[in-house]
Amino acid sequence: MSTLAQTLDARRAAADRSAVRTVAKHIGGVLVGVGAWYWPIIVLAAAIIALIQQRFDALDGSTVQYVVGSARWFAFSLGVIVPLAMIRPHLAAGGTRRALFRGVVRGAGLAGASFGLVIACLYAAEQGVWRLLDLDWHRSLGLDESTGAVGFAVNAVGEGLVAFTYFLLGAAVSAGFVRFGPWLGLVVCLSLGIPAVVADIALYAGPATALAQQVLGLSGPLPALAGLLVVVVAAAATCLALHLLLRSIPVKRTVF
Amino acid sequence: MNPLPPFTARFDDVEVTFPRSWEMGENGVARRVSGSVALENITCEFPAGQITGLLGRNGAGKSTMLSLLAAFRRPTRGAVLVGPDGDLRDPWEDAALTSAVLVVQEGGDVLQDEKVEATFSYYADLRPDWDPEYARELLDLFEVPLRKKASVLSRGKRSALAATLGLAARAPLTVFDEVYLGMDAPTRFAFYDALLADYAEHPRTIVMSSHLVEETERLFENVVLLDRGRVVLAEPADDLRTRVTSLTGPTAAVDHLAAGRDVLHRQHLGPTTRVTVHGPLSDDDARAAAAAGVTIGHEGLEGLLIHLTRSSREGTGDGGTTAGRPLAGKESHR
Structure with missing residues (x-):
């Protein structure tokens, strides 16, 4: 192989690696910059809902569950704007x-x-606060009501996969x-x-979990894992669609 | 990493057609755009290590042609090849080539809502030949603030930013697609000087498309002229500069000298006539012209551009004898 061909090969590999890293770094920077505003607002909203519910004696469980649902749409919006x-x-x-x-x-x-880690942390923090206030913590939405390490892991993985899917979407x-x-x-x-x-339903309405429990007779953490597996499949399908769309996308001139 | 030699770019029978599509109108409402042929039978070459001017009128297809080099789109038919001499390849999705070919357009392709330094950082990561110190020098020269968002810069500063990206990337094939339109005259000349100085120090292939032909033609070593999506000519600039001759003097003497030649343009002002003819005059004709009080001049590239592209569209005005014949068929396309 000639020196020139070797140089081109070396540049090709280095340029590819560097480009992938740079795109991810750029998206990461946007996530940090925008997240610094978004997440405090989410915490504030959950706290306000809790205070209002308590004021009217209607506080009957998690309030974080009502506000973190917006996270997937936030991920979706970032997915629309940033890569474009x-x-x-x-x-x-x-x-x-x-x-x-x-x-x-x-x-x-x-x-x-x-997103998965922040949401899992929010649930964990809320559970801690509820314990301090001597209140029962439970939620009406979601894959799993487990608390502690299992709940944290399920929330982190489940919410993370949904955010991943919505960003790609x-x-x-x-x-x-x-x-x-x-x-x-x-x-x-x-x-x-x-x-x-499908990912949303699998995570929150639970048909995959119910199917795993009732039809397949699974028990313990397995039904929840079945739900997560459906989310993984949904994420992979979205990933494939994005690949097909981007691989030959034409670029038009920017007009000023 | 070893630097690459200057690249050659070649177009082999390239055609680009745009299908019917939608575009966003000024009022923000999508509108249907009918399909069109942007480039047709384009065969030419931008030689390695030289500065080539890509000239043509609005809508001639210059930007479409250049966007093929950057792999912004694929040709509908034909092949676009770039690379070091002897190793030309299709740049489509080839990171070794796309990172060595840079097409800069007016306003630059920058991260709009980020500070200028974020765009610099992005280019630095993806361009192996990027020179950060030179980039900062150029920003100082053009007085572009590094810590402002690109979207808030004036048109002139955005053009200067784009020029900076083009120069500091030191890509083996660098294309400036009317990048200097927004600049004021002092900035444009500072850019031309910087371009020539850096080109001498770091030889590479440069392609410049421009409407400001008179101002930029001194830079060109080669010229490719496009009209209506076709290559009209592709030749060394020095050959073209002597290609078109103007004769100015008494009408009868001028008509006598112009007889039998391709007249590209004719103007009358009272008893004086000025004709533009294709080709140089012989020594005998030059002596006869001097004796008859006819002044001989050479049209610059801008004159050539006007005559060749006008002849294929609007005609040559009054009384052009053989005008209206495009020269495309006479020229060799490299």
């Missing part, structure tokens, strides 16, 4: 669509991990509109939403 804004600068800076896809998936992973929706225009894009985007809806 990056497509052209990323390609102009020398990146490839493949690197953008991988970087966005990593970025969605960061979103999922951070947001990216796929914006890529769908760029690729197919408003009408066909709308049809594509509606179909793209199916896996996310």
